[in-house]
Amino acid sequence: MPKTLYEACQRDHKVNFVVYAQSKKSFGDANIHLKQYEKAVEEGNVQMLLRLGDERLGQSRTKQDEIPNDKAITAILESLRGTIATQSETNPELPGSQ
Numbered sequence: 001m002p003k004t005l006y007e008a009c010q011r012d013h014k015v016n017f018v019v020y021a022q023s024k025k026s027f028g029d030a031n032i033h034l035k036q037y038e039k040a041v042e043e044g045n046v047q048m049l050l051r052l053g054d055e056r057l058g059q060s061r062t063k064q065d066e067i068p069n070d071k072a073i074t075a076i077l078e079s080l081r082g083t084i085a086t087q088s089e090t091n092p093e094l095p096g097s098q
Helices: 005-013 017-041 046-057 070-090
Strands: none
Touching: 005 017, 017 046
């Protein structure tokens, strides 16, 4: 009969306890990631999709990213105006063309 958990692990699983415990932890972590993924993708859970994007893809969001400032809005509007003007010039049949 083994005297310690470490000896029992070595005897029963042929690895030391640290390696065995780490493999079990990794397996549990993988199961958690799988459930998160399923919830995000299969159920369409937006919060979970955002979290997975943060964790796995390095897509972090900040308050600054969520609310565009006046300068960013102005730049977007100018870009759209330029695109509309260019399309109107090249295709006079489009609505809004002169």
